[in-house]
Amino acid sequence: MSKLVRDLIPEIIRASGREPSISFVDGQDRVSALFDKFDEELSELRLADDEAVLEEAADVYEVLLSLLAHHGFSRLDLDMAAAQKRAERGGFGAGVVLDSVSNPGSLPMN
Numbered sequence: 001m002s003k004l005v006r007d008l009i010p011e012i013i014r015a016s017g018r019e020p021s022i023s024f025v026d027g028q029d030r031v032s033a034l035f036d037k038f039d040e041e042l043s044e045l046r047l048a049d050d051e052a053v054l055e056e057a058a059d060v061y062e063v064l065l066s067l068l069a070h071h072g073f074s075r076l077d078l079d080m081a082a083a084q085k086r087a088e089r090g091g092f093g094a095g096v097v098l099d100s101v102s103n104p105g106s107l108p109m110n
Helices: 007-017 026-048 053-070 075-089
Strands: none
Touching: 007 053, 053 075
16 A cells, blocks of 8 residues: 555544554655656546545645655746746647647647
């Protein structure tokens, strides 16, 4: 059952009268565990009904913030990078789907 959990989960388990067995990861093992957790939470978000979407999105966001912190970036850094990219390339609100490009060349796709 080894999986990365939120920091307070062991205390929550203890408060329920059970005793968790825990260990800690750091360095590249922590990054790998964060990416595994990101995949898990993203899958849960994909399957969430309307009532659970916000809670699942919060889990995805928390994992993303931890990954960014590992690389020395903050929430503000993320907000600024997203705003810059949105200003330069737009967002995803319109649902634009690129089906093809008639003139071969290098078109940035991200």
